Amino acid sequence: MKWMTVFSLTWVAVMSWAAGTLTPVSSTDQLPQITDHVVHVVINNGFAMTTVEQVFVNPNDKPIEALYTVPVPQSAALSEMSILLGDLELQGEVLPRDEAERVYQEEKNQGNEAGLATKEAFDTFAFRVTPVPAQGQSRFRYVYYQPIQIDTSVGRYVYPLQEGGTDKAAVDFWTRNTAVNGRFEFDLTLKSAWPISAIRLPGVSDAVLSQNNGQHQVTIQRTEMDLTNDIVVYYQLAENLPGRVELMAYRPDDQTDGTFMLILTPGLDLKPLNNGANYVFVLDYSGSMDSKIAALQQGVQQALGQMNADDQFRIIHFGSSAVEWAGWTQATLENVQQISNKMAKAGRLGGTNLYNGLQAGLQRLDDDRATSLILITDGVANEGLVNPRDFHDLMRQYDLRVFGFLMGNNTNWPLMRAIANASGGFYAGVSNADDIIGQVLLAKSKITHEALHDAQLSIKGVNTYGVNKDFLGKIYRGQQLVFFGRYTKPGRAKLELHATLSGADKTYQCAFDFPEIDTDHPELERLWALASIEHAADMAHAGLLEATEADDVARSLGLTYQLVTDQTSMVVMRDEQFSAHGIERRNRDRIALERQAQTDRSQQPIITRRVDQDQPMFDRSAPSIGGGALDPWYVLLASLALAAAWFGTRTKS
Template sequence: MNIKTLSGTLALSTLLTLAAAPPANAAGLLKPVNSTIPELSIREHHVNVVVEHSYAVTTVEQVFHNPSTQALEAIYSFPVPEHAAVGEFTYWINGQPVTGEVVKKQQARQIYEQEKQAGREAALVEKDSYKTFDISVTPVQPNSDVRIKLVYIQPAHLDSGVGRYVYPLEDGGVDVQKNAFWSRNEVVDEKFSFDMRLASGYSIDSVRLPQHTQAAIQQVSPDQWQINMASQAGALSQVVLTDDQPALSGQQPPTEQINNAGIVPAASLDKDIVVYWRHSQNLPGSVDLISYRESEATPGTFMMTVTPGDDLGALQGGRDWVFVLDVSGSMQGKYTTLVEGVRQGLAKLRPDDRFKVVLFNNSATDFSHGFQPATVEVITPLLNQLVQYQPGNGTDLYSGLTQGLKGLDADRSTAMILVTDGVANLGVTEKKRFLDLMEKADIRLFTFVMGNSANRPLLNSMTEVSNGFAISVSNADDIVGQLMQATSKMTHQALRQVELKIDGGRVTDLTPEQINTLYRGEQLTILGRYHKPGPVQVTLTGKAGEQIRSYHTEVNLPQQSLLHPELERIWAFASIENMQAKMDYLGADESSNADIKQAITDLAIQYDLVTDYTSMLVVREEVFKQLNIERNNQLRTEKENSARQQRLQQPNSSQRADSQKPMFNPSQHRATLGGSGSGAVGHWILLLIGVLLMVQYSNRHNRKKS
């Protein structure tokens, strides 16, 4: 099944802008609601990001302050970044940094509580499923500070020639019970900074922070850029992250941004920081390779990034579109904009298209009463009824999907567009049931994952079994850019039944194990282990329409490679995500699940990773010794930090591995948003800009009122 129209995509595109909700909460220090416990403050918050060669390393250093006369515990929570592996956590004890070690989750919590009761220094990083990372630190002494550092690693890939990095701060509001129990302090009182170094083996055309126009952006070389933001507390001229623009000279800041001392704080941690970078056009398709192998006695780890040339043709013809829209309580305050988005989107459908609209909250409603022709006579009364609908209640996602799958015509190509945060809290909630439903359906699911703390594991898995795709969206995103990326995929052929084979090198433990589909502009990233250095043969095959495509090259796996030790953690975490997906697919098979849980735990402890079953613990050095906890992670982080310093001192270089024998035809450049076949997109997008501006204004207005 292929996607065949551009016009239908615009209905989806407009709807995408609607789901960026005003943030209910943010990253910050937690305190029970209505508690008499004194409140801690965030004195400093500093972020350093290095993006190079397909992965990003994010370092967050914070200083918490206790202004009270009693010792307190600090609890800091922030959204889980996508595919992020927490590998380092440091707590300064008596002025000296102490690096955490990974142990089983229950054991880590027990040790932390014991140290807390004894009045000794301890800190803990725990993962709350797909929602948040929670940091606990004890004690914060009266009128004193504590300093902590957290480092996480995640892949950083291109889509249609555009890279995207998100530093997540907004809370998605998906955990109602947690948000009802805790109040949050997201204000940074004194100092805030965000620094990012962007390095690539290919020339970078431009860099953009759509919601932080005050950032200083500097091009260091054709393939290196630097981004900086910094602010301090003061009466004027500081950066306040809740505003889209810097304060004007002489302008009074909003009252809610002034602290008890009458000083405007340095920042508020309630808006994501999103950075885009765009590679130059006319770059060739390529295979890039980075690796780590310490010695002949150990296996090597590699990351292979395949960026295809643009040889997928545009599609023609009408089709059926099923829009499954979340109208639960989180949609209140933006429903009027949603209706306007539907109006604009349906107006762009082709005469030979049909559409169906399904709404869901506590239950699902076939709002359009089956598929309808995309005519003015049908669309106008439906929209008039839609205006009267009142959003609210919970989220029965399964009912919404089931209703959307009813009445499909086997003789017409159909796509389902799902807009939700994926937090199924009513009806069927078992992930296995969702996967079975989508696997049996003859339909591709295209999902827009809205906000942080969304149930990405569920939504991504559903799209994978249906050979669709999922796009994450932040309130701080460049919405027009996200629309164009989605449009490019849904109006062109996809490479289906994709397989990548590596002959030689005694390569093992590849992830992902199954690829299925590559859409236009997508990169394919393969992680794995190798035991025999030297040349290996790489073959990529798939089907475009009914035509079989095959691409081939030869790359070299090095004897020794010491510059990217982080690859071991990235591979291990990707393997853990793969095992977790398997466990979800198997459902409630307790014996199989127990084996997989144990395998995840063992791998997480071996490579020092925070997961659903493991946590990172910091105690005094003598306590580590008493508990016989080996300092493996301390050694690993020292190795990683040393390698980062070496990379920083070396000139940036290309990691292209197929220069001698290109995998793709050099005349077929990489797909870009401005490339072949997408020229018409720009004209339609211009028609949407008015709606987009209204959406952004509405969201800002709602945030200020809330």
């Protein structure tokens, strides 16, 4: 996150930086100071609400306009921006992007209090506030929602603070101040219908954990803190919980279509892959990886050293071009040592031609052996083919498992999602604050166990539409499936999951009711809208929808459900100014509805949302993390987390 002093509305490229105040290197003005940074998080079964409130001080003798940016968390629905003037809250409304910017400029030119929230590319939310009074302070707040998925019975929440290291231009352009010269507070409330066995915050020694009425609380309070490292919260569910289906729905009356969030936590008989397998490592050696390479190399070397003797591997590293370090190589001690020596001498390879790296990794596959491709990168594709459709077309040609790992923040989630969707693969982020267990849970058992293939979901008996997924491709061990959709009328529905396992057809099914009235979770409408926007973008990346149509979806749903998207922005000003501009107060009314529901939920006990108790969809427990010997994937993913953490230390110093 960062602050920048701006004296004209010249739309400079918003750079990806760590949390803190920013000003151009050429500026003679003093940096705005952060005096309070307060984060409140509520995880309510399937989704999280994050509220950030910040106070900053302008030490200059003239008013300024300030720009504050944050890394976009994965699938985050930005729904609120407010400027707080004592007891008065100025709330924002979402408009088409050009109109929001025009209105903000008019208010700024008149000297009125105003704010603007925009989405810049795929990785940054930007907030502008004007005017910040001379020698005075300003307070503002923003809120976003995001789905939280359980993986191998572990949930993971990330509050991103650290910059991703992918934008050298930002380093050259900005001067930054990452200090909080006052209060820093991080408060997380965890509400789960399923028992929690452990909570962990890697690298945090001063977190206070408490429990009351089934709710778990995590609190961090500090003074004079640097905003340079992410905060990661893991929570582990109790073992031997059933595979299950959960439904959260919102339908305010019998005349309105309902919205639902369907969560499948499979309990499947996916056996370990004990025969020899093939592994292709595709490693990003571009310039932005420079400070992460040493730890990355060590992890890959140790992973190779602990492979089974009948395993085979290839290693591709790429930057501006791709280089094969090793063709198919038996994982003998001698071969591993030779490759390790070669890796240690490798240099950086310039830009990031991700397509070329993947293309090289997909050559000379053995159809008779199970093959997994492990892609590790921290940046965005900036050389060669960069259109997601090209990646989709490439990956659709091959039947193999793809596991993508994005190191740090400000990474290209949409592109990695396109790669994973096309291949039926799995992807995850690696934060600077992650630790071994978190990354093991994301990938280890998926690489080393069977997977369901050709998975497809259907809902019968109730008219549903706008479901963000139906064809799933592969389903891996420990993977939780989350679906958003709409339904027209209540009633009894039959849910079916069709797939193949080891060549045999499998069907899993259950029946449950979609409610006639349910007012508990109005936030689901925004989450569904964002999922639909992402789905439209994925369709465009796959060539199944025109890019202009995907933009229309983002614009229409962004306006209807008041979300900041690539096509919409949020403008903040006084109530009378909204009236003067003839702007309807859609978001004000939606916020009031959501806040009332949140207040009501806070006074109620946590209830289970499971709907398949009478007819369980799965006959086994959901998998959980287990013990066992250290294997190569454990070591590799531990090292990825260490690499990211080491990079964070280097950046801070």
